[in-house]
Amino acid sequence: MPKQIVNKEKARIRSRKYRLANKAKVAAASERSRKANPEKYRAQAREYNQVNSEKRYDHFKKWAEKNPDKKRANEMKQNLKKTYGMTPEDYNNFLALQRFCCAICHRHISEFSKAFAVDHDHACCPGKRSCGQCIRGLLCTHCNLAIGLLHDSIERCLNAANYLGKK
Numbered sequence: 001m002p003k004q005i006v007n008k009e010k011a012r013i014r015s016r017k018y019r020l021a022n023k024a025k026v027a028a029a030s031e032r033s034r035k036a037n038p039e040k041y042r043a044q045a046r047e048y049n050q051v052n053s054e055k056r057y058d059h060f061k062k063w064a065e066k067n068p069d070k071k072r073a074n075e076m077k078q079n080l081k082k083t084y085g086m087t088p089e090d091y092n093n094f095l096a097l098q099r100f101c102c103a104i105c106h107r108h109i110s111e112f113s114k115a116f117a118v119d120h121d122h123a124c125c126p127g128k129r130s131c132g133q134c135i136r137g138l139l140c141t142h143c144n145l146a147i148g149l150l151h152d153s154i155e156r157c158l159n160a161a162n163y164l165g166k167k
Helices: 003-021 023-036 038-051 053-066 068-084 088-097 141-149 154-165
Strands: 117-120 135-139
Touching (some): 003 023, 023 038, 038 053, 053 068, 068 088, 117 141, 135 141
């Protein structure tokens, strides 16, 4: 074996031993470097992600199969933040304020298989996303669909109530 290759192998082993013996020091130096050169590390991450996209997807898929509850919780957390500007804690606070019941039909959340939907004022924020300031409450799927189909119209809801009251 050529001398140059042997020296590289020895240097690699020596470097690995140092990193293992000085984990905190190496981590701190790495963190300083990352903060000093953020664009360099973003570019490296993009390149790695492009080259290893299938490997990363397979790894995530295996993790998701092993951790369905964590996957569901992560998805809910991301959806709440992106769509309503809420955290899971905000959602749980709404639930507690509503005594864990739908804001319209007052049925308990334990009667449903799905989490309650976040209802917001579409006059303030048309579409699926909310500014976070116009959230009205949490609704079961049935009530959420009902007011959605009635286009959040008080008049239509009252007409529907009157209609149901007819003999």
